[in-house]
Amino acid sequence: MAAAQFPPSPVSSDDALVHEAEESNVVPNHTVDIGKVSATSNGKTSEPVQYERRLGESELSYYLPSRATGVNDMYLHLDFRAPEHLLRHARVRMVWAILRGRHPLLASRVHMYEYNDVRFIYTPPQSPEDALISADNDLEYKSNTTRNGRNQEAPLKNYDMMICATHFLGDGMALHQFANDLFGLLGSSKTQGDLEALLNEEWQARWAGSIAEDSVLPESMEYRFPPETSKFRRAVGKVDFQRSQDELIGGQAFPRRSKQPRHTTVQTVSYDVDRTKAILKRCKAHGVSVSAALFAICNIAWAQLSQAKKELPTMMYSAVNLRPHFTVTSLNDSYWFLAVGYFNVILPTFIPRSVELSTVFWHRARIAKEQSTRAAKNPMIVSRSRLMASERGLRARIWAKEDDDKDRGLFVSPPPASTTHVKAVRAPSTALMGLSLLGNLDGIYKYASYPEIQFNSLTTGSRQRSGGMLLFSYTFAGKLFISLGYDENGFEKACVERFWENILQATDELMVN
Structure with a gap:
């Protein structure tokens, strides 16, 4: 086996993570607004310049819970075959250094002054050679001669690549776009000399001349929203937000086990290309996406399992990409930043006996589609997202x-x-439960740009909190993947296993056959 574990720099805090404002002897030498960047040199010309900005409310809501056990840390595992010369250590390190230069949050660290003042701190590389050294420090590369008993001496070898990042750096869309860019460079026709020249060229362009401070670190999500200067609009937004929260009704929950150490397990199933095409065709014929259908699948799977409180609906939550709603243009063109909002889908828990199950299923899939569309296109989505970010940040603190x-x-x-x-x-x-519905990843991965790399599978997810559960779904290399990750010490095992069986059975009966 030849495996490249390729983690983006795990952004970490300094040794003293938390200081009460009145107790701390660390006094910030300046104040910055959310999304704004400031540069300091501590008055010593021998020390490199550092760029920093405060974490936004959404970033903070992910950062604070992650400090102890890495809750929400993201991972992306790719299993593929490629010629050996494309995955040599020196080439991987060079590409990694180039991408860290383009996306400085991947090479940043975090310092926490107090609960309201947590900052990304970025020290640019002093030279292309310095960029390579820094990249190598955050790259783990392992190589074995066999994998699953197969000889690896042939020109095409099997590789496993693991890309890891804290969630407060960005979201799933950033992670997959990054993977595509990574393979685009690795699998290109560029020689090692070409890649070295590219690293030198991009370092010179960024750091050899004058630097606009606002162009160094990408701004936070909240900064990118259109400014809300009207007191009346803010008041209307608060009323709308509270009303939308009051409409969230759900009375279904998995039975819990007594508190034990977290142990997350992930169940994954993939459908071959032909079965995936059949699923997509059936969904299209009924006017829904696979994502909407999976809300209904989970609803049916739970309704077949649960016997209590049928009068209360089932509520599930998911995330929505907020990038289309940004109006403030960032001087930094990095896509590595957090840009997710949240919405809920609410469906009945009971299954009427007088109606065919398939009819109930497709009807609820259309309801899920309507609710998802209404949430994503709501004219108040920016206001709701801004207020939700503030609420999540407050709770996290x-x-x-x-x-x-x-x-x-x-x-x-x-x-x-x-x-x-x-x-x-x-x-x-x-x-x-939560659903992370990534959609068609084949729209992100440009396979034609790296024709010598052949993917076998993709697995993605995040480190969940104790007692957490999240279902992932995506299409990759023409195949539909569904995976359920959960803390098996946090739930009654038999109940979750039966739920997963119901999901697979309902998918086969209602979406495939």
């Missing part, structure tokens, strides 16, 4: 401080809620 206080032995439980005030009764808003 509160929970982070609680966690840190517990570690220090300083945590004090809040006093019990007063019984003198009657709280408004709200409908339950429990989500059954």
Whole structure:
């Protein structure tokens, strides 16, 4: 086996992760706005210039929970065959150095001054050789002579590549676009000398002349939204956001197990090209996408399993790409930044006996499509996303401080809620699970640009929190992949296994046959 584990620089904090503002002896030497970049040299000409900016609210909501156990860290595993000369260590390192130069967050670190002030810090390479050394420090390359008992001495060898990145750096779209660019360089006709010349050329263009500070680090999602200067619009946005939150009703949840150490397992199935074509054809005939159909598949699979609270609907959540809603143009053209919003799909839990299951399924797939489209095209999506980011950031800061206080032995439980005030009764808003629906990745991977590389499979996911569950779906190399990742110590094992069996059976019966 020849395997290249190729992780983007794991952005990490300094040794002292958290300082209370009043306790910390680390005083920031300046303040920057979210999305804005500032450069400092600490007054010493011998030290390289550093560029930094604060994390936005969405980035912060992913960063703070990740500090202890890497929650939400993303991975992308690719299994492929390629000629050996395209994957030699020196060539991989050169390409990695080129891409780190184009996407500086991959070579940045994070420093936390306080809960409201966490910053990306980027120190540019001082030379092309320095860029290579830095890239090599964040590259793990392993090579064996056999893989699965097969001789690897033939001109085409099997490779496994693992690309890893923290989620506060970017999202799934950035990860897959990066993989395409990576293979585009590795699998190109460029010689080692050509790639070295490209690294030198791009380093010279970025760092040899004058530098616009705002062009160094990509801005945060919140900075890229159109500015909201009207007090009236902000007030309307808050009312709309609260109304949309009040509409989230869900009463279904997997039975939980007593708290144990997290142990995530991933079940994956792929459908060959012919079966994938059949699935796509059936979905198109019923006016839905595979993504919409999978909401209905999960709904049916759960309804066949659950016997309780049938009167309460099933709510599932997913992410939406917010890049189409940006109006502020960044001077940095990197696509490595976080740009996701969130929406929910709510479907009935019961299955009527008087109607054929296939009819129920396709009807609910169309409902899921309508809800997904309405969320993505809602005229208030920017306002909702901005307010959701603020809410998630606030919650993350509160929970982070609680966690840190517990570690220090300083945590004090809040006093019990007063019984003198009657709280408004709200409908339950429990989500059954999350779905990460990446769609057709064949639209991202330009296989013709690297014809000597032949992919076998792709597996992607993220490190989940304790008691987490997430279903992934995507089409890659003409094949549909569905995978269910979950903490097997957080749920009743038999229940989840039956749910997964129901998903596969429903897919075969309703989408394939």
